[in-house]
Amino acid sequence: MRTRGFALLMVLWAMAILALLLGAFGLQARSAALVAETTLARTQAHAAAEAGAMIAAAALQTPDTATRWVPDGRRYVVTFGGFALHIRCTDVSGLVDLNSATRQTLRGLLQTAGKPEPAAEALSRAIARWRRAPLETGMLAPSSDSQGHGPFVTLGGLRGIPGISGALFRRLEPALTLWSGRPIPDSRFAPALVRAMGSLGTDQASISQLSPLPSSIQGAQARSGDWGSGVVRIDVVATRANRPVDRFEMTVRLVPGDTAALRYRVLDWGRD
Numbered sequence: 389m390r391t392r393g394f395a396l397l398m399v400l401w402a403m404a405i406l407a408l409l410l411g412a413f414g415l416q417a418r419s420a421a422l423v424a425e426t427t428l429a430r431t432q433a434h435a436a437a438e439a440g441a442m443i444a445a446a447a448l449q450t451p452d453t454a455t456r457w458v459p460d461g462r463r464y465v466v467t468f469g470g471f472a473l474h475i476r477c478t479d480v481s482g483l484v485d486l487n488s489a490t491r492q493t494l495r496g497l498l499q500t501a502g503k504p505e506p507a508a509e510a511l512s513r514a515i516a517r518w519r520r521a522p523l524e525t526g527m528l529a530p531s532s533d534s535q536g537h538g539p540f541v542t543l544g545g546l547r548g549i550p551g552i553s554g555a556l557f558r559r560l561e562p563a564l565t566l567w568s569g570r571p572i573p574d575s576r577f578a579p580a581l582v583r584a585m586g587s588l589g590t591d592q593a594s595i596s597q598l599s600p601l602p603s604s605i606q607g608a609q610a611r612s613g614d615w616g617s618g619v620v621r622i623d624v625v626a627t628r629a630n631r632p633v634d635r636f637e638m639t640v641r642l643v644p645g646d647t648a649a650l651r652y653r654v655l656d657w658g659r660d
Contacts, residue, residue, distance in 0.1 A: 482577025
């Protein structure tokens with residue numbers, strides 16, 4: 389009798405272990421399916437966001453002046469692959485160049501982004517010191533010059549400066565560029581954060597130094613005041629059900645040529 393009871397107990401234990409194994413296998417299979425589904429959705433969002441950048445590049449060069457997009461930071465919304473793409477095109481002349489902006493411009497941008505004036509002044513000085521060329525071995529210079537690292541090569545390099553938090557960088561990043569070469573931004577193409585600075589210092593002499601787009605890109609009826617340097621930052625946010633899914637950013641130089649062909653050169657790109 390004891391032998392039969394022991395055998396029954398062993399069978400019950402074996403069935404319990406088997407049930408646990410089957411449950412674990414089912415859970416693992418479900419988790420793998422969820423991971424695959426998430427990966428597929430993320431890949432689709434990546435592709436849609438990149439497609440949005442291509443759409444924007446084409447819309448900036450269309451010969452039809454009535455439908456051509458204007459690179460002044462306004463938002464365009466298009467649908468692609470089940471996603472709503474929120475696209476902003478900004479001529480880089482309206483952005484603050486990390487490598488060439490004056491300290492006054494940097495200070496104004498930092499204050500507009502929420503930093504008190506003393507902190508904004510200190511950070512603008514730190515940025516100016518950081519972007520200086522590093523000292524060569526054996527050179528003698530004031531200690532204040534010893535922090536030079538050379539020009540920024542990515543916008544993310546700004547995070548290397550003490551005092552630039554992740555939250556502050558996220559507020560500043562849409563207003564920054566490395567491609568304008570201007571000491572002050574052009575208010576005609578400036579995004580909201582830059583326009584909010586108030587005194588941009590964009591006098592007519594500075595504006596007149598902008599290089600207009602070639603006529604093959606502008607089109608015969610394009611207004612001369614609508615266009616800037618021909619280098620455009622394109623920001624795309626792919627959303628589904630009103631929720632951001634992916635972001636893609638690209639800076640391009642529009643290349644003159646046959647208006648029937650899409651021609652541009654990618655200068656920089658990245659994603660979140």
